[in-house]
Amino acid sequence: MPNSRSRQQGFSLIELVIVIVILGLLAATAIPRFLNVTDDAEDASLDGVAGGLATAVGFVRAQWEVDGRNNTNVVLDGTTISLDDRFGFPTSLTSGTAIVSVTGMSNDSCQEVFQSVLQSAPRNVVFNTDARSARYTVRVGNGQGGTVVGNDGTNVGGVDLCLYHQVASLTLNQNNGIPSPAPSLTAPSGAKGITYNPATGQVITFEVP
Template sequence: MKQQYQKGFSLIELVIVIVILGLLAATAIPRFLNVTDDAEDASVDGVAGGLSTAVSFVRSQWEVDGRRNDTVLLDGTTVSLDTRFGYPTGATNTDATSMTQDSCQEVFDLVLQNPPRSVLPGVDARKARYVVSLADGAGGSSNTIDGVQVGGLDVCLYYLASSLKLDAQTGFPTETLNDLNNLAGKGVTYNPGSGQVASFIE
């Protein structure tokens, strides 16, 4: 009768396999960790692109309508604007130097066809995609259609909620969100006097 031997891996072979798996994991894990950051960056850039296009549509409709009206009809929605510049300023506000957090949120909700859910800083942001704030008078100056320079323009700030530090109890953002020179997290800025839309990434 023949004697049967059990065959298996030696200790050296197992150690080599474990070392190889460790090396693969060490190179692959950082790539997977960056996927979230890349997705957030892409989301912000997508919203910035959509907002920029929508702002251009409002301005184009305003041009077609004769350049002096303070509202335009965009896909059945009435959007207010500052007649000096022609860019959206909300549902009822018509002054790019008198924006509020509410009017910034209205711009976001009115001009985007399918806007992400947004909230103001004093509201629980854990289930929202964006937190809307305002940098009062921080947008510099821009020339009106008549060539008059107007200063003190406001800037709307749209922060990606997942990039902010939120209070564990209230869900409110803990950072200062109205300082254009010290932006927190990731998001989009909009200047209703110049029509400029830009994304920012921490």
């Protein structure tokens, strides 16, 4: 009987091309879906932080109401929080006798509000520092909160706004980790974040068009 030999045969060039085309089609279908899932997760996270911030701000206002509307600070979970007694919403941590008004906010005071009223606040840094290990940047929008009527009936103009940008939606400088361009209400395109108005207590999520 003739000797039988096992024969080894590889893929032909046509078969390899067909496999590559199929893999390409699968990748083209799967990647956009994966990106959508990532965007949805980031949006859900943003909404969760905004909801937590709004709830905490409401707690501060409620305690201020209980205390008789005439105090310039309240104690929330053992932390003394400063507020403008014309409005009753948090403006900073209490530091000595210094009281921060809704027209005198700073990057630091906006960061203090974010970190002090939220339980387990997401990692955050001021917008012009290295943000590679943070989830949010913090910046004050001087005078961007409009005019609000205080509890004494007077119009208070030039109210400041606190801006909290989601780092995942920003472009960071590869060398120093600083967002570029600097995040604001109008830049960069596609940036997502949260605004907090210390005169109205309003917390809103946004996306720069």
